[in-house]
Amino acid sequence: MNKGLEKVLAEMDNEVINEEESILVDEEKEAERIKKGEELWIAVQQGNTKHLITKIATILNKYPETRNSDVALMIKYWEIFQEHRGGSVSFEKLFELERLTSIARVRAKIQNEYRLFQGDKKVRRFRRDNEEIQKEIQIATKPAVDYISIYADESGKNDEFAIVGSVWILANEGELNSSLVEWSQQRKQEDISFPDEFHFNKLKNNGNNLQTYKDFVNFAISNGHMVGYKAIAVNQTKLNISIDDLNTELFYQLVRIGIEHESESGRIQLPKQVAYFKDKEDGESALRINQIKQSLIDNFKIHYDEKVKLNAFHSLDSKMSRLIQVADLFTAAINRKINHQQKNPEANLNAKDEFADYLFELLNIEVLNYNAEQIAEIADQSKNDLATLYIFD
Known part of the structure; x- marks a missing residue:
């Protein structure tokens, strides 16, 4: 009996078993992802805004344009949930308002993991030119459509x-x-x-x-x-x-x-x-x-x-x-x-x-x-x- 061949075949058996277990784990994760996505959607429809994720999901739902702009999303968040008004923000106020990094992370999780409220195109999120900046200002100030x-x-x-x-x-x-x-x-x-x-x-x-x-x-x-x-x-x-x-x-x-x-x-x-x-x-x-x-x-x-x-x-x-x-x-x-x-x-x-x-x-x-x-x-x-x-x- 070729011991080397038997060892290789045994390793192949283990690889197949591990792949099957990996598939089962992936299926369980996918089912859990779908379940969480559905629960988040229902929470938004029920008007739940007790959590950061439901607040951001609510804005993404009500203002679809913000799905493509983290800056516009942040401004809407400040206006709706932190009562910020006006076109400027003081240094002191910046420490009170929710940060862009936190809002962007939650937005990414909602869109990429739960696949809700997704943007309609790939968006460059950095190095924007003046035309793109003006477009984001328009998005941030656009009223909601029922x-x-x-x-x-x-x-x-x-x-x-x-x-x-x-x-x-x-x-x-x-x-x-x-x-x-x-x-x-x-x-x-x-x-x-x-x-x-x-x-x-x-x-x-x-x-x-x-x-x-x-x-x-x-x-x-x-x-x-x-x-x-x-x-x-x-x-x-x-x-x-x-x-x-x-x-x-x-x-x-x-x-x-x-x-x-x-x-x-x-x-x-x-x-x-x-x-x-x-x-x-x-x-x-x-x-x-x-x-x-x-x-x-x-x-x-x-x-x-x-x-x-x-x-x-x-x-x-x-x-x-x-x-x-x-x-x-x-x-x-x-x-x-x-x-x-x-x-x-x-x-x-x-x-x-x-x-x-x-x-x-x-x-x-x-x-x-x-x-x-x-x-x-x-x-x-x-x-x-x-x-x-x-x-x-």
Whole structure:
């Protein structure tokens, strides 16, 4: 036996084992990174500014231009969280204000590790010429552009109608998020069976938890004073397009029609930023998320120029957000109505059907019908500011 060869082969075995262990460790680190990124995002949406990282993330979220400029980010931080006013800073004041190095380190961690609020281009951070300095001054003094938050889910991939449903938060998102969290915590104390996460598929057919689900959506709808519910459903059998490409199109067409309605009704005024979140699906690829995101960016640029910009597009685990859970229930209820009840009118109804009927009645959903081929053409005709379902058949 060649002892030298055996030693080399044993070393190769160890290398393979170590590589496998390294991969497992890397996967665990990646999962932890994603979890922390999602938690930071939720904290920002809930208005948490108790920590340096949430303060800086809040500015990056509200003022996207600061994502490319540490100096502009620092000035905004001084103005918003340290009440600095004026165009000059005394030596004494410099010792009181947060330093650029600390702000830049936190910004880098948010963008590079958690991959949130990323800049749109590579930026030279040193040796700026006068033109670049003037540009940063403009960024630092530019007022904030308000944003709309859209929480969405997709359903019906294997059915006749493909559906994207959404919850639109036009204002006071932090208050609604906090109210949902506090209400859920209180209910959990009163009833240990209260679910940590609401999912339509976890609604029991026998109705054992039906009332809890009704209470949840009733509370969300009652406390959402500047909230709208919008869904779009398309008969995919009438279009020659893959389901992923169709749903990518639906994410944009939904927001296009919705912005048109909200603008014409006077509930919003452009310009606006759009923060868009979808329910994360099992096995969902980063490529598909980037495709949807790029589609939104390109279409906003074509149809709205600078008046509508994508602030962020994220795929969120539903357990991280009660509003994603509301979007899941809303979308699944529509799926139940148009893909199941209409196809099986003689079928025995269960608690899922009762919940879908309850939600339709609670929201008083307005249903508008069009031809499938009109999906990219129709103008909004909705008269209901609360809930609208656009069906293309």
